[in-house]
Amino acid sequence: xxxxKVTENVFRRSIxxxxxxxxxxxxxxxxxxxxxxxxxxxxxxxxxxxDGRISLFPVxxxxxxxxxxxxxxxxxxxxxxxxxxxxxxxEEPQLKGLMQAAETFCGLHGMQIAQADAQVxxxxxxxxxxxxxxGFGAExxxxxxxxxxHTVRNAKPGQDIVVSKWIGLEGTAILADRHRxxxxxxxxxxxxxxxxxxxxxxxxxxxxAVALKSGVxxxxxLSEGGIFAGLWELAEGAGVGLNIDLKKLPIRxxxxxxxxxxxxNPYELLSGGSLLMTAADGAALVTAFEEAGIPAxxxxxxxxxxxxxxxxxxxxxxxxxxxxxxIYEALRDALIDKETGGKQx
Numbered sequence: 001x002x003x004x005k006v007t008e009n010v011f012r013r014s015i016x017x018x019x020x021x022x023x024x025x026x027x028x029x030x031x032x033x034x035x036x037x038x039x040x041x042x043x044x045x046x047x048x049x050x051d052g053r054i055s056l057f058p059v060x061x062x063x064x065x066x067x068x069x070x071x072x073x074x075x076x077x078x079x080x081x082x083x084x085x086x087x088x089x090x091e092e093p094q095l096k097g098l099m100q101a102a103e104t105f106c107g108l109h110g111m112q113i114a115q116a117d118a119q120v121x122x123x124x125x126x127x128x129x130x131x132x133x134x135g136f137g138a139e140x141x142x143x144x145x146x147x148x149x150h151t152v153r154n155a156k157p158g159q160d161i162v163v164s165k166w167i168g169l170e171g172t173a174i175l176a177d178r179h180r181x182x183x184x185x186x187x188x189x190x191x192x193x194x195x196x197x198x199x200x201x202x203x204x205x206x207x208x209a210v211a212l213k214s215g216v217x218x219x220x221x222l223s224e225g226g227i228f229a230g231l232w233e234l235a236e237g238a239g240v241g242l243n244i245d246l247k248k249l250p251i252r253x254x255x256x257x258x259x260x261x262x263x264x265n266p267y268e269l270l271s272g273g274s275l276l277m278t279a280a281d282g283a284a285l286v287t288a289f290e291e292a293g294i295p296a297x298x299x300x301x302x303x304x305x306x307x308x309x310x311x312x313x314x315x316x317x318x319x320x321x322x323x324x325x326x327i328y329e330a331l332r333d334a335l336i337d338k339e340t341g342g343k344q345x
Contacts, residue, residue, distance in 0.1 A: 001086065001088075001090060001091070001092060001095075001120045002088075002120060005117075005118075005119050005120075006086075006095070006118045006119065006120065008032060010092055010095070010118075011032065011118070012032070013092075013096065014092055014095045014096035014099060014118075015030070015095070015099055015116045015117075015118060016030060016031065016032075016116075018096065018099040018100045018102075018103040019099075019103055019112070019113045019116070020103060020107060021103065021106055021107045021110065021111060021112050021113070022112055023078055023079060023110070023111070023112045025039050025078055025079070025136065026039060026078070026079050026112045026114045027039065029079075029112060029113075029114040029115065030113060030114060030115045030116050039078070039079065039114075039134065045075070045136065045137045046075075046134060046135070046136060047070050047073050047075035047134065047135045047136075047137065048070075048132055048133065048134045048135070049065075049066040049067075049069035049070055049132070049133050049135075050066065050130065050131065050132040050133075051065055051066055051130070051131060051223075052083075052128060052129060052130035052131070053128070053129060054126040054127065054128050054129075055094075055098065055126060055127035055128070055129065056126065056174075056178075056331055057174065058101070058174075058199075059098055059101050059102050059105070059129055059131075060101055060102070060104075060105045060199075061170060061174075061199070061202060061272060062129060062131050063080060063102060063105045063106065063109075063111075063131055063133065064105070064202045064203060064272065065202075065221065065223060065272050066080065066131055066132070066133035067109060067111075067133060067135075067203070067205065068202075068203065068204040068205065068208070068221045068272070068275075069133075069221055070133060070134075070135035071135075071204060071205040071208040071209065072150065072204070072208045072211075072219040072220075072221060072275065073135075073137070073149050073150065074137050074149075074150075074208075074212055075135030075136060075137045076135050076136055076137070077109055077110070077111050077133055077134070077135045078110075078111060078112070078134055078135055078136050079111055079112045079113070079114040079133070079134045080102075080106060080111055080112075080113055080114065080131055080132065080133045080134070081113070081114055081115040081116065081131070081132045081134075082099075082102060082113060082115070082116040082117070082129060082130070082131055082132075083116075083117055083129070083130040083131075084098065084116070084117065084118040084119070084127065084128070084129050084130075085118075085119055085121055085123070085124045085127070085128040085129075086118060086119065086120045086121070086124070086127055087120070087121075087122075087124050087125050087126060087127065088120060088121075088122055090120065090127060094127065095118055098127070098129065099113075099116065102131075111133070114134075150211075150212070150216060150217065150218055150219045151218060151219075151220075151237070152218050152220050152233060152234045152236075152237030152238050153218070153237055153238055154217050154218040154238070154278075155217060155218035155234055155237075155238035155240055155278040155302055156217065156238070156240065156278075156302065157240050157241070157302050157303055157304035157305075158280075158301065158302065158303075158304070159217055159218075159278040159279060159280055159282075159301065159302045160278065160279050160280070160281070160282025160283070160285075160298050160300075160301055161231075161234075161242070161244065161276070161277070161278055161282070161298065161299050161300045161301060161302060162276075162277045162278070162279060162282050162285050162286060162296055162297065162298055162299070163222075163227070163249065163250055163274055163275070163276055163277075163296065163297055163299050164204065164207040164274055164275040164277070164289060164294060164295070164296045165201055165204075165207070165250065165273060165274050165275075165294065165295050165296070166201075166250045166251055166252045166255065166273075166274065166295070167222065167226060167227040167249055167250060167251050167255070167266065167267065167269075167271045167274055168226060168227075168251060168252075168255040168259070168266045168267075168269040168270070168271050169198045169201050169202065169252075169255070169271060169272065169273035169274060170198070170199070170202055170223075170270045170271060170272035170273055171226070171264075171266075171269035171270035171271065171325070171326070171327045172195050172198050172252070172254060172255040172258050172259075172266075172269070173195065173196055173197070173198040173199040173202075174270065174327060174331075175195075175258055175259075175262060175264065175327065175330055175331075176191075176192045176193075176195035176196040176198070176254075176258055177192075177196040178331060179192075179258075179262060179330075180192045180196075182261070182262065183195075183258060183261060183262075186261055187257060187261070191254055191257060191258075192258075194254055195252075195254040195255070195258050198252070198254070198255075198273070201273045202272050202273040203273070204221060204273060204274070204275045206292065206294060207275050207289060207292075207294050207296070208275065210288050210289055210292045210294065211275065211277055211285065211288075211289075213288070214279075214284065214285050214288035214289075215279050215280060215281055215284060215285055216277050216278070216279050216285060217277075217278045217279055217280065218234065218238065218277060218278040219275055219276070219277050220233060220234050220237075220275070220276045220277070221272070221274075221275060221276075222271035222272065222273075222274045222275070222276055223270065223271065223272055224270055224325040225268055225322040225323065225324075225325050226265075226266070226267050226268045226269045226270065226271045226325065226326070227249055227267050227271055227274075227276070228267045228268050228319060228320070228322065228323075229268065229322035229323075229325075230271065230276045231244060231276070231308070231319060232308065232319055232320075232321060232322050233322070234276060234278070234302075235302075235308050235319075238278075238302070240302040240303060240304070240305075241302065241303035241304065241305040241306055241307045241308055241309070242300060242301075242302060242303065242307075242308040242309060242310075242319065243300050243301050243303050243307075243309050243311070244299055244300035244308075244309065244310050244311065244319075245299060245300055245311050246267075246310055246311060246312040247312065247313070248297055248298065248299045248300070249267070249297075249299050250295065250296075250297045250299075251266060255269075259326075262330050263330075264326045264327070264329075264330050265326045266326075268322075268323055268325065268326045269325065269326045269327055270325050270326075270327045278302055282298040283298065286298060
């Protein structure tokens with residue numbers, strides 16, 4: 001495709017045509033010449049969440065992250081807007097496939113793609129997608145504003161820190177899918193298949209619903225930089241210290257094996273699918289999760305001060321500022337192949 005905004009025919013075929021899901025709340029959605037989505041409101045609040053990623057990461061995961069963020073604020077997803085930047089060597093089937101995948105996800109979650117746009121530009125070497133998701137909350141949920149909407153600012157010293165499911169789920173799924181051959185050199189095929197299926201755990205909507213009813217104070221969706229980045233962001237946003245037991249951080253054995261083989265730090269690995277929370281009574285929150293069939297664990301406490309301590313038995317270390325997510329180095333070869341057409345010097 002040529003540099004610049006895609007043609008109207010491409011726009012109709014590969015952006016508008018895949019969009020099937022409709023919501024009555026979206027009164028002005030995607031269409032030729034329409035660059036603003038309009039939503040009707042009635043005794044409710046609107047929340048929006050935005051993120052962007054290159055196409056090495058599935059668009060469904062990007063949408064799921066935004067939905068997870070909405071759920072952590074008590075909002076039900078309603079619509080999404082998409083901005084797609086394409087390199088000059090991109091082909092229209094790639095765009096259409098991306099939109100079809102996005103529509104499939106949105107259809108399953110009752111969301112309308114309310115606005116979408118694509119542009120071919122020499123400024124990018126890989127397809128880059130930005131998603132903004134919008135959600136509505138019931139009138140009763142507006143009271144949540146009085147408790148800080150459960151953002152990291154609502155964490156206070158002396159609270160238990162709880163992690164749902166397991167760390168590194170999203171990164172493990174991507175690595176297992178991208179490096180099946182390398183992993184099979186050392187492990188049986190079932191391990192990479194099991195790890196790639198971790199994508200089925202990426203929704204944190206169920207645990208957010210449980211947490212909102214069970215005394216949670218702060219909720220933070222883990223993502224890039226893994227659990228260590230999430231803990232740093234929690235402490236930085238709340239202005240609290242941390243005392244974390246490394247051995248209590250929940251991690252699947254498949255993640256351990258995949259990360260060891262690929263020389264990846266699992267504590268700095270993309271961790272979508274896990275909620276980081278604080279609660280005055282972490283044990284009660286964990287019990288509520290267990291009753292709902294959701295694994296969760298208390299991993300430490302917030303403290304009064306600035307020290308962010310990670311304990312590993314008798315070893316004590318201080319949490320560093322977040323690093324670049326470990327997955328980017330692990331996917332470096334895939335990025336180079338994309339840029340060089342598989343011809344590395």
